[in-house]
Amino acid sequence: MALSACQTVPAQISDPVGVQLYTVRADMDRDPVATLRRVAALGFDEVEYYRTYGDRSAALCRETRALGLEVAAVHVPWELLRDDPERAIAEARAMCADTIMLAWLPPEERRTLAQWRGWIARMNAVAAIARAEGMAFAYHAHDFEFAPVEGQRPIDLLMADLDPAIGFELDTYWVARGGEDPVAFYRAHAGRVTHFHLKDMAADGAMADVGAGTLDFAALRRAVGDRPVHWLVERDDAPDPWASLASSLPAAARTFGR
Template sequence: MIHRRTFLKQSGLAIAATTLLPGNIFASTVKQKVGLQLYSMRESLPQDVKGTLEKIAKVGFKEVETYGYSKENAFWGTSLKEFKKILDDNGLATPSGHYGMDPYLKENGAKDELMMAIDAANTLEQKYVIIPYLSEGLRNNYGRLADKLNEAGEVCKKAGLKLAYHNHDFEFDKFDGETAYEIMLRNTEKDLVSFEMDIYWVVRAGTDPVALIEKYPGRFPLWHVKDMSKTNPELNTEIGNGSIDYNKIFDYQKKSGAKHLILEQENFEIEPYKSLDESYNYIQQELLG
């Protein structure tokens, strides 16, 4: 099947449409913003928060997803207020943040970490509080975990926020014939718990992202977009250089419910900002073009 974006590029119909259609309907088309998960720059952020965010903005990013917040140290010694000002000064918004929740997710865990995350997210004007990872000790009862996610989602909703869960590959281990990921999807309330699909980790687990979207439409308002090296699947590479068929996946963006596309790269084989620039431009020109 020829993808719509490929068809338009090959046929020249896009040019004809802008010429013949009333009011030039393509003139108002604005490409979707592409964000960056700040974990990608974990080497430079602790040394230079301001300079790193300035360089990220120069690449073209308009959004960033935070990680690493702590009540004692905020963001690498930069307070929430200072961090927000640096973002504002560089035209950067932060719709989502990763906040560790292991203590809360224990069976009788208190809400301290959850409330801390909510306070930080509201200060930064974020929309999503995202659970980024589960320690091994929490990976034994996903039905109970789904209940905790629903509970946390209700607390976030009352605070004007949304809760989301970010996957790695272990969520695709099976329990009685069903993956942990699907147990969570099936047992969480749609209006309380969303999912941030990390496409790389889905593919690395041997699962088809499109099949998940088809089965659970609208559950994935956030995507982590990162490509898989063709020579070593444990490594990332620039978007478009790897083995993941993003042209196909992006055709399902609407069905997925994806509102935020967040680039992440966990390793670099070339200069980091050159890598980010290549990936950003590929997404904008080839996948959103």
């Protein structure tokens, strides 16, 4: 059971803090090895990839291991998940991951409830394939899942009809942009949440570095308590991605990690 807001986190809890590499995607596209080395030098403990890397996957696995970085998950392109889930699973495993994740659907794939139900069926099928291969499957929501489609919120459909073994990545900013309190949403779905994207929200609704906005991260940490989850710093729109990571890591580590 999740802890109430008035309880404190046990002193012995000391979780690793990671980064979603989408934050530094331009550098990852230019030179992934150099980028991973820079991430490790900043002091992050683990990484989450925002895409697969084909025949470079094994080399990236070796690099993360050499740097002492764990791999929290790999976000799989929706087209690859649709067309070749076995390849997606194989590439993610080659990258040292134990979890693959669907993190985006384009507007044309989510206009109707029938499309959402089709994707839920597909995700349930892929999760079964992944499980047979020793891999987990998870879903990352943005804000569009909280907007009604034909009178029903896709987020409610997802939570009701996805295989309960499918994990959920709670993005603090996008859940808040969707009109929900991230702490309350976590409490309602604590058994499903396996990963967090930590990004703050400024008073005007824009993205902000961790600790520089309005979201109550301390309350979130108390709510999660000693459940095993991944804490991952991310900022999609950082003007200076490396400065954003350098700013966010100390605040995230104080609240969620070391």
